[in-house]
Amino acid sequence: MSKLDMPVAMPSKTGTVAKDYVTSLMARVRAQNPTEAEFHQAVEEVVDSLSLVLDRHPEYRAARILERVVEPERVVMFRVPWMDDRGEIHVNRGFRIEMNSAIGPYKGGLRFHPSVTLGILKFLAFEQVFKNSLTTLPMGGGKGGSDFDPKGKSDNEVMRFCQSFMTELWRHIGPDTDVPAGDIGVGGREIGFLFGQYKRLANEFTGVLTGKGIHWGGSLIRPEATGYGCVYFAAEMLKTRKQTLEGKVCLVSGSGNVSQYTVEKLLDLGARPVTLSDSDGMIHDPAGIDREKLAWVMELKNARRGRIKEYADKFKGAKYLALNPTLDHNALWDIKADCAFPSATQNEINSRDAANLIKNGVGLVSEGANMPTMLEGVKTFLDAGILYGPAKAANAGGVATSGLEMAQNSMRLSWTRDEVDDRLHKIMIAIHRNCSETAERYGTPGNLVNGANIAGFLKVADAMMDQGLV
Numbered sequence: 038m039s040k041l042d043m044p045v046a047m048p049s050k051t052g053t054v055a056k057d058y059v060t061s062l063m064a065r066v067r068a069q070n071p072t073e074a075e076f077h078q079a080v081e082e083v084v085d086s087l088s089l090v091l092d093r094h095p096e097y098r099a100a101r102i103l104e105r106v107v108e109p110e111r112v113v114m115f116r117v118p119w120m121d122d123r124g125e126i127h128v129n130r131g132f133r134i135e136m137n138s139a140i141g142p143y144k145g146g147l148r149f150h151p152s153v154t155l156g157i158l159k160f161l162a163f164e165q166v167f168k169n170s171l172t173t174l175p176m177g178g179g180k181g182g183s184d185f186d187p188k189g190k191s192d193n194e195v196m197r198f199c200q201s202f203m204t205e206l207w208r209h210i211g212p213d214t215d216v217p218a219g220d221i222g223v224g225g226r227e228i229g230f231l232f233g234q235y236k237r238l239a240n241e242f243t244g245v246l247t248g249k250g251i252h253w254g255g256s257l258i259r260p261e262a263t264g265y266g267c268v269y270f271a272a273e274m275l276k277t278r279k280q281t282l283e284g285k286v287c288l289v290s291g292s293g294n295v296s297q298y299t300v301e302k303l304l305d306l307g308a309r310p311v312t313l314s315d316s317d318g319m320i321h322d323p324a325g326i327d328r329e330k331l332a333w334v335m336e337l338k339n340a341r342r343g344r345i346k347e348y349a350d351k352f353k354g355a356k357y358l359a360l361n362p363t364l365d366h367n368a369l370w371d372i373k374a375d376c377a378f379p380s381a382t383q384n385e386i387n388s389r390d391a392a393n394l395i396k397n398g399v400g401l402v403s404e405g406a407n408m409p410t411m412l413e414g415v416k417t418f419l420d421a422g423i424l425y426g427p428a429k430a431a432n433a434g435g436v437a438t439s440g441l442e443m444a445q446n447s448m449r450l451s452w453t454r455d456e457v458d459d460r461l462h463k464i465m466i467a468i469h470r471n472c473s474e475t476a477e478r479y480g481t482p483g484n485l486v487n488g489a490n491i492a493g494f495l496k497v498a499d500a501m502m503d504q505g506l507v
């Protein structure tokens with residue numbers, strides 16, 4: 038019998054088969070999606086936590102909620118032809134994964150990066166379902182993007198690509214159906230081009246995308262939200278140990294949207310961020326990345342679109358280290374520090390990196406990037422008992438503020454900066470409380486991985502039960 042034909046174990050009367058059920062579910066997921074390693078990883082992390090729930094709720098197993106949750110409601114995949122400035126034609130692949138709409142319209146970012154595949158977007162869409170559920174706002178989960186690389190392209194090339202991408206995507210999305218946003222490689226510039234083309238094709242001005250410009254439907258604080266939220270979450274974790282971020286030395290990876298505003302909020306709260314990186318290498322500035330240096334980085338990355346290496350040429354005392362892919366670890370995670378904020382991309386912390394962080398005295402990891410830590414690394418953090426904020430909780434501030442942008446669009450009004458920031462802060466406090474209390478309720482106090490997975494799942498599962506077999 039092939040793995041695909043294997044029935045998933047059903048609950049026993051005593052409810053003790055949850056582990057077997059999860060094992061056979063994972064075997065099926067791997068067999069059905071053989072090339073999607075990141076998707077397997079994301080599902081495994083969630084269903085491991087859920088074995089705690091399944092023993093108490095056999096009705097979810099009977100209704101095959103998990104089997105349904107791992108299957109996207111819809112996948113759209115399309116050709117994106119575009120012409121470069123020299124008149125040469127290129128063809129990229131576009132995707133939108135509409136994963137789960139049980140609690141609201143599909144919601145999740147678009148990623149433009151050469152590493153984008155169906156499996157990467159499915160892992161991101163899967164994570165998004167539970168993250169959106171945690172925000173307390175009515176949003177389902179989705180994700181999309183393309184293997185297009187905006188790096189090194191002119192503004193006109195990026196515009197032509199975005200217009201071609203939206204020429205297919207527009208028929209699948211809508212303000213009450215599916216509301217994409219930005220992610221890696223998709224910032225304010227790309228959202229502008231995508232929105233312009235949607236508006237032209239649909240002949241309507243609606244809140245179909247979030248992360249819009251402030252004068253045409255965007256929300257104040259949306260650009261800052263993921264980084265700010267991740268730091269608010271870290272502050273909540275520290276509070277449980279009667280500590281604050283004041284004076285803490287912090288490692289931050291990446292140098293894009295999430296990293297920049299993580300550094301900004303760390304400075305607001307008196308911490309000392311000392312690293313940044315991009316896909317070529319990292320800088321270490323022991324004196325600290327202060328506001329002036331951060332403003333320079335923002336200009337470098339958002340306007341000049343340069344490389345982080347230039348930081349070490351500009352600021353005395355800072356060192357640049359090129360990424361060495363032959364090493365089994367990343368030098369950025371091997372620096373003495375108090376806290377770490379991985380904010381670049383998935384799987385940037387392996388088990389060796391996790392061990393290095395612990396060895397160097399890091400007592401808190403708050404994940405700005407999606408799934409930045411490999412499963413063995415997560416285990417290392419949990420075993421060490423450090424404060425560990427998993428991505429779907431710690432970086433939920435971005436999508437939460439997208440939800441606030443949708444609310445403002447629906448009401449056709451704009452809240453002030455302080456009002457949005459205050460709501461974001463309260464949402465992050467509520468997410469932390471929900472994850473902590475859920476972890477405790479299911480017998481694993483302090484384990485925010487279990488707390489986030491279970492709390493995120495329960496709301497979606499109950500909505501699916503209410504809505505019948507769809």
Ligand code: NDP
Binds near residue numbers: 224263296316380
């Ligand atoms: P940006 O494109 O603004 O920045 C990404 C940064 O990460 C860049 O510095 C980039 O370097 C680096 N990076 C990307 N891929 C790699 C790689 N394979 N290896 C090393 N470095 C890499 O993206 P965001 O800041 O928006 O996103 C960062 C992370 O945060 C992602 O995991 C994203 O999914 C997650 N996230 C983002 C949200 C948002 O609101 N933007 C919301 C929630 C999560 P380079 O320029 O060299 O490519």
